[in-house]
Amino acid sequence: MSRRFVIEAVMVAIxxxxxxxxxxxxxxxxxxxxxxLYEFQGSPEPIMSDPADNQHVVNKIAELISYLEEPLNRKKLERALNVPWSKSPSILLGKAVTLTVVNSLDNELYGEFLDPIETEMVLISKRENAPVLTDQLEFIQRIIEAEIPIQVFDIGDFEFALDDSIFLQ
Incomplete structure (x- = not known):
């Protein structure tokens, strides 16, 4: 059985x-x-402070975009866009990794604490009973301060997060 995490697409690329x-x-x-991903790819602002790291990240983002634009994957993504909260069929990213895209909507439930994408991630986490995986410590802190009842992990703790014993029942 696979572990499930709610995550931003750019983090999968990076x-x-x-x-x-x-x-x-x-x-x-x-x-x-x-x-x-398209905004990051076309932005003149660097994503990383080191130029070599930045170029590597931009290349990885371009690779993910290219992969998602392949006809079969694009068709899967388009299927998710027909109805709010619908999910795409799984997109295979590797032997043990799949990607599911959700056409989520920000309902401003956590507007005081979270930005629209963070709100969507929290709502997906609640709907799917899957923890959030992020590298944004401020986001983790806001989830804790708002007492939002979801699990959240720092990407640095990814291997720990894969452990069966810590998942929601």
């Missing part, structure tokens, strides 16, 4: 270790974060 997990994984991403 963190290579997420594509070679020690156990099968399904990443659930809001569609808006897939669209953000």
């Amino acid at each position: 963190y290579g270790e997420l594509l070679v997990p020690s156990a099968p994984v399904e990443y659930i991403v809001p569609y808006k974060t897939v669209m953000e």
Whole structure:
């Protein structure tokens, strides 16, 4: 059985270790974060402070975009866009990794604490009973401060998060 995490698409592109997990994984991403990939790719602002690292990340984002634009994958993504909260069929990213895109909607439930994409991630986490995986410590802190009843993990703790014993029942 695969582990499921709600994550932003750009993090799947940036963190290579997420594509070679020690156990099968399904990443659930809001569609808006897939669209953000195009913004990151076309932005003159660097994503990383080191130029070599930045170029590597931009290349990885371009690779993910290219993969998602392949006809079969594009068709899967388009299927998710027909109805709010619908999910795409799984897109295979590796031997043990699948990606599911959700056409989520920000309902402003956590507007005081979270930005629209963070709100969508929390709502998907609640709907899918899957923890959030992020590298944004401020996001984790806001979830804790708002007492939002979901699990959240820092990407640095990814291998720990794969452990069966810590998942919601």
